Amino acid sequence: MKYFDAILLTGLCMGIQPALAQDDHSLLSGDVENYIGYGAIMAVLVLFLIAMLVLLRTFKVLTRVILKSDGYTREQIEAEMNPVKLKKDKSEVWNKLLSLRPLSEEKELLIAHDYDGIQELDNPIPAWFMWLFYGTIIFAVGYLLNYHVFHTGQLQYDEYKTEMAQADIAKKIYLSKAANQVDENTVKLVHDPAVIAAGQAIFKQNCVACHGPNAQGNVGPNLTDDYWLHGGKINDLFKTVKYGVLTKGMPTWEKVLSPKQISDVVNFVKSLNGSNPPNPKAPQGTKELETESKLASN
Numbered sequence: 508m509k510y511f512d513a514i515l516l517t518g519l520c521m522g523i524q525p526a527l528a529q530d531d532h533s534l535l536s537g538d539v540e541n542y543i544g545y546g547a548i549m550a551v552l553v554l555f556l557i558a559m560l561v562l563l564r565t566f567k568v569l570t571r572v573i574l575k576s577d578g579y580t581r582e583q584i585e586a587e588m589n590p591v592k593l594k595k596d597k598s599e600v601w602n603k604l605l606s607l608r609p610l611s612e613e614k615e616l617l618i619a620h621d622y623d624g625i626q627e628l629d630n631p632i633p634a635w636f637m638w639l640f641y642g643t644i645i646f647a648v649g650y651l652l653n654y655h656v657f658h659t660g661q662l663q664y665d666e667y668k669t670e671m672a673q674a675d676i677a678k679k680i681y682l683s684k685a686a687n688q689v690d691e692n693t694v695k696l697v698h699d700p701a702v703i704a705a706g707q708a709i710f711k712q713n714c715v716a717c718h719g720p721n722a723q724g725n726v727g728p729n730l731t732d733d734y735w736l737h738g739g740k741i742n743d744l745f746k747t748v749k750y751g752v753l754t755k756g757m758p759t760w761e762k763v764l765s766p767k768q769i770s771d772v773v774n775f776v777k778s779l780n781g782s783n784p785p786n787p788k789a790p791q792g793t794k795e796l797e798t799e800s801k802l803a804s805n
């Protein structure tokens with residue numbers, strides 16, 4: 508058995524080593540080492556099984572030899588080696604499942620030896636327990652193949668990474684949806700350069716014709732001063748851009764721009780306040796100090 512211990516230990520060490528030495532300088536890659544490790548464990552297990560079978564066989568032969576030397580006849584030895592199977596009470600499923608024997612059979616179950624007058628019944632191991640036991644073996648083999656040999660299943664860390672990636676995607680989708688749910692009541696004044704830049708692009712494309720390249724005013728009013736026809740708070744701007752002032756020539760943008768885009772462009776317009784562009788259009792509307800509107804919108 509000394510050899511066996513040695514082989515078993517080697518197998519275990521090879522299996523464990525890759526886990527310990529992920530970033531070592533060994534010539535073999537972690538994967539190859541893993542395969543060698545698992546192969547070694549499998550080989551050791553098979554060897555173990557063979558050794559068990561050989562031992563079982565040896566015990567049987569030895570028993571025969573000892574019984575023979577004790578003066579047993581051939582028939583007696585045969586009877587001893589292959590005890591007659593006791594008849595089961597087939598009517599009772601429960602008894603069968605638990606491998607229970609009726610009390611009347613107790614005599615047949617008694618083990619010949621007694622220990623200081625104490626006797627034992629040779630009750631068989633219940634079937635459910637044996638199946639549970641075999642089940643664990645089958646499960647273990649399946650588990651090993653699935654997770655460590657064919658890599659069809661994901662180990663904890665990989666599973667964690669996959670789920671985090673999925674959650675990231677879900678989060679992005681949720682956030683983009685949430686951003687698009689903004690309206691004139693929930694719009695917020697932000698100073699995020701990304702938002703301002705997006706707003707600037709939208710302004711260039713849609714608003715320059717009437718409000719001028721620097722929003723200094725053209726057909727439409729100057730959007731950089733403190734005078735507003737329809738309110739200077741971010742919420743007011745959102746409302747004006749969303750619904751427009753059709754009778755005065757300001758289109759509605761509800762159908763053209765998404766809520767997020769409207770929010771971006773009005774934030775860009777707010778960022779222009781006080782930029783004093785050349786050739787500004789004369790102020791229109793009532794004066795609303797930026798500090799006041801800022802306070803109101805926050």
Ligand code: HEC
Nearest residue numbers: 713714717726727728735736737738744747752755756757
């Ligand atoms: C077709 C020309 C036209 C276009 C294009 C246009 N506007 Fe206007 N806009 C106007 C006019 C005209 C007014 C003034 C409405 C009034 O007198 O009530 C106005 C008013 C506004 C106001 C309100 C100003 C205030 O004093 O209350 C804002 C804000 C505004 N526009 C933003 C935008 C934005 C942002 C865009 C681009 C998405 C845009 N406009 C595109 C013509 C336009």
